[in-house]
Amino acid sequence: DVKVTQSSRYLVKRTGEKVFLECVQDMDHENMFWYRQDPGLGLRLIYFSYDVKMKEKGDIPEGYSVSREKKERFSLILESASTNQTSMYLCASSLADSYEQYFGPGTRLTVT
Amino acid sequence: AQSVTQLDSHVSVSEGTPVLLRCNYSSSYSPSLFWYVQHPNKGLQLLLKYTSAATLVKGINGFEAEFKKSETSFHLTKPSAHMSDAAEYFCVVLGKAAGNKLTFGGGTRVLVKP
Secondary structure (H helix, E strand, O other): OOOEEEOOOEEEEOOOOOEEEEEEEOOOOOEEEEEEEEOOOEEEEEEEEOOOOOOEEOOOOOOEEEEEEEOOEEEEEEOOOOHHHOEEEEEEEEOOOOOOOEEOOOEEEEEO | OOEEEEOOOEEEEEOOOOEEEOEEEEOOOOOEEEEEEEOOOOOEEEEEEEOOOOOEEEOHHHOEEEEEOOOOEEEEEEOOOOHHHOEEEEEEEEEHHHOOEEEEOOOEEEEEEO
C-alpha cells in the first residue's frame, strides 16, 4: 500500500513564525502536491512538484513556498505565518502519468 | 478551465435508505471525473473514477456514479446507507490541459441516522 505521512497531525504557531510542514511518501512517486482544505471550499492546490528540485505554483501559492530536495520528501513552508493560513493542509503523491493521487492524513495548523 | 459544483453541503439520511450526492462539472475537454471520500481524521480515499469508458461507474463500498454529458452531471448514489458511510465526499474533475491537476468541489458532508 502507498503510504503518505505528514510530520504533525496538529500544529499551533504564532503570527510571524516560520512554519515547516513535511510530507514523505514511500512509493517512489514522481509527483507530489500540497493542498489546503477549508469548509465549503474543498481542497485548493497550493504547489506541486513533478520531480526533485522542480516546483510549480498551484491556484493559491501566495504566502507559501516549497522545497523538494529528495524524491520522497516535499516540504511546505510558511515564511511568516498569518491567521488566514489557519487551515487543514493535505499532502498527496502520484505516479508521473497517473491521475490517482494518494493523500496523507493532514496537518491541522492553527495560527494565533 | 474546469470547475465542480456540489449542490448540497450537507446530506442527512437514515440507515438503510438511499443516498444521493449531486455534482455538476464544467470542463473544456472531455472530462475525467472522480469521487473521493474523507472519513473523520483520515486521508482522502478514491471511491470511483470515470475516464470515458462506461458511463455508469461502480466504486468501492457499494457506491456508483453515472456520467451524464447532456446534464454535465456526475451524481453519486448508494442504494442503502450504512453508518460507516458518514463522511465527507468530494467530486473532482481532472484538468488534462493543466498538467493533470485535480479541481475539487466544495464537499458534501453525509450524516447517517440510525
